[in-house]
Amino acid sequence: MERGRKLRIGFPRALFYYSYFPFWQGFFNRLGMEVVVSPPTTKGILDDGTREAEAEACIPVKLYHGHVLALKDKVDLLFIPRLVRIDRRSTFCPKFLGLPDMVRASLPDLPPILDLKVDERTSPGEWWPTCRAIGELLGIDSFLRLWSAYREGKQHQKAYEKLLYKGYLPEEALAALRGEEVEVPPRIKENLNLAVLGYPYQVYDGYISWDIIGKLRKMPINLWTMEMVPPSKLYRFCKHLPKQPFWHYSVLVLGAAYYYQQQGVDGVIHVAAFACGPDAMVNKIMEIDLSQGSNPTPFMSLSVDEQTGDAGVATRLEAFVDMLLQRRRKG
Amino acid sequence: MRKVTFPHMGYSHIAFKQLIEDMGFEAITPCHPNRYTLDLGVRYSPEHACIPFKILMGNYIEALERGAEIIITSGGVGPCRAGLYGMTHEKILKSLGYDFRIVVFDPPLVNLWDFYWKLRFMVREARLSWRAFIDVIKRAWDKLKLLDEMEIKAINLRPYEVEKGSTTRAFHQCLQIIDRARTRKEMEEARRECHRILEKVPKDRSRRPLKVGLVGEIYCLLEPFINLEVERTLGELGALACRGVFLTGYTQTDVLGKGNHNVRLLAAPYLNQFVGGHGQNSVGETIFYAKKGFDGVIHVAPFGCLPEIVAKGVLPKISRDLDIPILTLTLDEQTGRAGVQTRLEAFVDLLYQKRRAKEVKGFGTLLPGYRCGLCQH
Numbered sequence: 001m002e003r004g005r006k007l008r009i010g011f012p013r014a015l016f017y018y019s020y021f022p023f024w025q026g027f028f029n030r031l032g033m034e035v036v037v038s039p040p041t042t043k044g045i046l047d048d049g050t051r052e053a054e055a056e057a058c059i060p061v062k063l064y065h066g067h068v069l070a071l072k073d074k075v076d077l078l079f080i081p082r083l084v085r086i087d088r089r090s091t092f093c094p095k096f097l098g099l100p101d102m103v104r105a106s107l108p109d110l111p112p113i114l115d116l117k118v119d120e121r122t123s124p125g126e127w128w129p130t131c132r133a134i135g136e137l138l139g140i141d142s143f144l145r146l147w148s149a150y151r152e153g154k155q156h157q158k159a160y161e162k163l164l165y166k167g168y169l170p171e172e173a174l175a176a177l178r179g180e181e182v183e184v185p186p187r188i189k190e191n192l193n194l195a196v197l198g199y200p201y202q203v204y205d206g207y208i209s210w211d212i213i214g215k216l217r218k219m220p221i222n223l224w225t226m227e228m229v230p231p232s233k234l235y236r237f238c239k240h241l242p243k244q245p246f247w248h249y250s251v252l253v254l255g256a257a258y259y260y261q262q263q264g265v266d267g268v269i270h271v272a273a274f275a276c277g278p279d280a281m282v283n284k285i286m287e288i289d290l291s292q293g294s295n296p297t298p299f300m301s302l303s304v305d306e307q308t309g310d311a312g313v314a315t316r317l318e319a320f321v322d323m324l325l326q327r328r329r330k331g
Numbered sequence: 332m333r334k335v336t337f338p339h340m341g342y343s344h345i346a347f348k349q350l351i352e353d354m355g356f357e358a359i360t361p362c363h364p365n366r367y368t369l370d371l372g373v374r375y376s377p378e379h380a381c382i383p384f385k386i387l388m389g390n391y392i393e394a395l396e397r398g399a400e401i402i403i404t405s406g407g408v409g410p411c412r413a414g415l416y417g418m419t420h421e422k423i424l425k426s427l428g429y430d431f432r433i434v435v436f437d438p439p440l441v442n443l444w445d446f447y448w449k450l451r452f453m454v455r456e457a458r459l460s461w462r463a464f465i466d467v468i469k470r471a472w473d474k475l476k477l478l479d480e481m482e483i484k485a486i487n488l489r490p491y492e493v494e495k496g497s498t499t500r501a502f503h504q505c506l507q508i509i510d511r512a513r514t515r516k517e518m519e520e521a522r523r524e525c526h527r528i529l530e531k532v533p534k535d536r537s538r539r540p541l542k543v544g545l546v547g548e549i550y551c552l553l554e555p556f557i558n559l560e561v562e563r564t565l566g567e568l569g570a571l572a573c574r575g576v577f578l579t580g581y582t583q584t585d586v587l588g589k590g591n592h593n594v595r596l597l598a599a600p601y602l603n604q605f606v607g608g609h610g611q612n613s614v615g616e617t618i619f620y621a622k623k624g625f626d627g628v629i630h631v632a633p634f635g636c637l638p639e640i641v642a643k644g645v646l647p648k649i650s651r652d653l654d655i656p657i658l659t660l661t662l663d664e665q666t667g668r669a670g671v672q673t674r675l676e677a678f679v680d681l682l683y684q685k686r687r688a689k690e691v692k693g694f695g696t697l698l699p700g701y702r703c704g705l706c707q708h
Contacts, residue, residue: 012464018388024634043440053644054643054644055642056634056635056640056661057640057644064418082604084604091409091410091607092410092641093410093637094410094411094606094607094608094637094638094641095637095640095641097410097604097605097606097607097641098606098641098642098644098645100640101410101601101602101603101604101641101644101645102645104646104648105601105644105645105647105648106644106647106648109376117604124381152647241415241418242418242421243406243414243415243417243418243435245415246408246409246414246415246607247409247410248602274379275379275635275641276379277381277412277635277636277637278412278637279379280377280378280379280380280381280412280635281377281380281412281415281419282378282417283377283421284376284377284423285418285422288422289422292426
């Protein structure tokens with residue numbers, strides 16, 4: 001690499017991008033590196049991923065492979081951390097655990113991969129142990145420099161989460177952090193309150209979710225998502241289950257379902273990925289629990305994959321919203 | 332007398348039946364999974380649940396219809412879905428209107444207190460002293476070991492049988508004998524009797540069977556109905572199917588311990604992370620078999636199994652790097668017997684060709700009648 005040019009770190013726009021990107025951007029930028037994000041999903045990216053990845057994997061993982069392919073020639077390093085546990089309460093899905101290995105085994109000619117393990121149980125301190133390991137790998141021996149980069153990342157993340165709690169969606173919050181003008185539709189009292197729950201990488205990726213968010217925004221609806229509630233609160237709402245689900249995002253989704261049921265939303269839509277293992281369980285538990293109790297909540301599960309059609313999704317959403325409107329009119 | 336049922340897994344029901352009956356309950360032994368069980372399970376399970384979930388669901392419904400009041404099952408530590416089976420089954424079955432109690436035993440290392448309370452509940456229900464209970468457990472464990480021993484023997488002998496199917500018949504005869512034996516003395520006699528029966532099967536020791544490693548998810552490996560009797564098919568095709576996963580071994584290393592260290596070390600270059608279930612074991616064992624000079628490996632996994640998908644993502648690279656043919660069988664309720672049979676036949680043919688090509692090149696001929704070291708424990 002020629003001197004003076006910034007080290008470029010590749011960050012695929014998939015999976016945990018919607019949860020933790022601001023932290024890593026702040027961290028790497030402070031260290032004087034450039035973070036390159038892959039472009040928003042297109043048909044080409046998804047097709048590349050589907051072709052190269054393990055056939056049985058879920059769409060988001062296939063998509064991740066596609067995004068890695070889209071990035072690999074433009075960057076010096078790929079950042080694919082092995083997320084095991086980010087807090088003490090839950091583990092990530094096995095596909096996150098084996099992500100660097102799967103990517104390495106199925107894609108040829110990749111740039112070096114930063115595949116550091118993030119495990120709160122064996123090395124506590126959230127991202128800090130990972131940051132230190134990155135510093136060691138990239139030859140940054142100044143503790144202070146690393147620490148300030150870590151602090152900066154935390155600041156970015158905090159600002160991002162604050163926006164999310166205010167009702168911004170991840171893409172909007174990221175745009176706002178970049179300094180763009182973002183307008184969030186105001187909450188109107190007469191509108192239906194609809195909770196759209198699902199893993200962030202599934203709901204907010206406009207291409208694989210068939211732009212569910214955009215479609216709902218055009219309807220008379222106040223949109224609620226699980227990112228608008230602090231995770232610690234969501235964890236509390238899962239406490240009554242005889243056994244906690246293992247997977248990080250699944251606990252959040254289930255907790256959000258119970259939380260919004262208690263808040264008395266008009267309906268819940270669960271966006272599930274086709275062939276997503278945890279979703280198979282979570283979806284059933286959610287369905288049973290939401291329909292029981294003193295306050296049954298209308299529930300729709302929407303499973304999307306690369307075969308789903310745009311019109312099909314639109315019809316189902318409209319039908320569900322119509323049904324909710326009728327239900328409200330009746331009483 | 333309380334009626335107690337439990338999951339069906341391979342041949343272990345023989346030991347569990349004894350355990351439940353010795354404790355003084357009435358055992359509702361789950362039927363051998365069949366088409367009907369599966370249909371029942373599929374109807375009430377989530378669409379993308381893995382096949383063991385659906386089979387268990389079918390078995391539970393059948394048992395509850397027969398009057399079972401308590402379900403005993405195992406939990407898990409995750410992130411494999413099997414750890415949530417208990418809760419999900421309970422929710423679904425209760426929403427169907429069944430009234431029962433489910434006792435889910437998680438590995439004691441995870442939550443010793445919880446384990447103790449559940450155990451205490453069972454012992455109290457049985458009105459047993461702890462001392463008597465320990466004796467009951469020990470005898471059930473001996474039986475499990477005996478069952479595994481016989482299964483290993485049958486696997487090792489099958490490729491040599493003169494008449495196809497004779498070993499399997501003898502093995503089923505053994506199962507009946509083992510089922511009848513209750514006391515330690517009877518079990519010792521049963522062991523000798525079974526060895527005698529299996530050895531009596533006419534064999535052709537001049538054969539040189541292929542050695543094929545079987546790796547994958549434990550339930551699929553142990554339950555002949557799901558894996559469409561892959562071991563028997565392979566054996567009758569003249570291939571020695573070795574597997575490292577047995578219920579007793581698994582209990583010792585993974586349920587009561589921290590997993591098989593050696594297998595994890597082997598897997599490390601390709602998958603250096605425990606991914607739940609048997610994902611890392613599948614990778615490690617494949618490498619083990621490749622290094623031991625096996626002819627091929629068959630990877631058995633339920634459709635949509637999280638850990639095995641990770642393993643499947645890595646296996647093609649191992650196959651290329653270590654030059655070992657790998658066949659992955661993904662099993663679900665749609666899998667047909669003929670399809671599996673054809674694929675296995677093709678795979679075995681391919682392995683024979685490969686071996687012949689190797690021998691012609693002068694890599695040395697293999698000695699006749701060798702057995703697999705791993706299978707003998």
